[in-house]
Amino acid sequence: MHRSLREVMARFATGVTVVTVGGDNLHAMTANAVTSVSLDPPQILCCVAHSAVMHKAISAAEHFAVSVLGADQEHLARHFADRRRPLGAAQFETLPHRPGPASGAPLISGALAWLECRLFEAHDSGDHTIFVGSVIGAEIGHDGAGLLFFGGAFHRIGTGSATVSTDNRSHTLQ
Numbered sequence: 001m002h003r004s005l006r007e008v009m010a011r012f013a014t015g016v017t018v019v020t021v022g023g024d025n026l027h028a029m030t031a032n033a034v035t036s037v038s039l040d041p042p043q044i045l046c047c048v049a050h051s052a053v054m055h056k057a058i059s060a061a062e063h064f065a066v067s068v069l070g071a072d073q074e075h076l077a078r079h080f081a082d083r084r085r086p087l088g089a090a091q092f093e094t095l096p097h098r099p100g101p102a103s104g105a106p107l108i109s110g111a112l113a114w115l116e117c118r119l120f121e122a123h124d125s126g127d128h129t130i131f132v133g134s135v136i137g138a139e140i141g142h143d144g145a146g147l148l149f150f151g152g153a154f155h156r157i158g159t160g161s162a163t164v165s166t167d168n169r170s171h172t173l174q
Contacts, residue, residue: 071156
């Protein structure tokens with residue numbers, strides 16, 4: 001069942017984000033299990049594996065931020081998904097970012113949008129925890145094409161055409 005669930009969910013296109021935590025638990029991870037929960041009150045959720053470093057970081061910090069990546073930021077998605085990258089402040093050393101004014105969590109420069117959240121609830125479900133955050137800050141970045149994940153590959157979507165990136169090769173779709 002695990003394999004077929006993974007295959008089915010690969011057919012569901014998602015946006016690509018970087019979830020971050022600041023302060024003593026400085027950490028980031030690429031995530032596509034992020035979604036809106038409520039507009040009133042404003043809330044979002046992100047799902048994090050119990051085994052992920054981010055799980056302990058969000059639980060301890062009780063604040064997190066989400067940077068919505070643009071099509072030109074695939075390298076950042078890959079960086080923060082790489083389990084071999086350095087942890088803590090070192091993972092941000094060469095990447096432009098700024099602390100979120102409401103959460104203190106790093107906001108990735110050049111993103112399409114940012115959300116800052118205070119942890120509202122955490123629900124264990126299977127091998128993940130669903131972290132519900134109350135939105136305490138929201139900003140729109142630049143206009144541009146978005147970065148999507150579909151079928152095990154990154155895709156760029158915007159007006160006009162879409163580009164597919166599998167590993168280091170790109171193909172344009174009309």
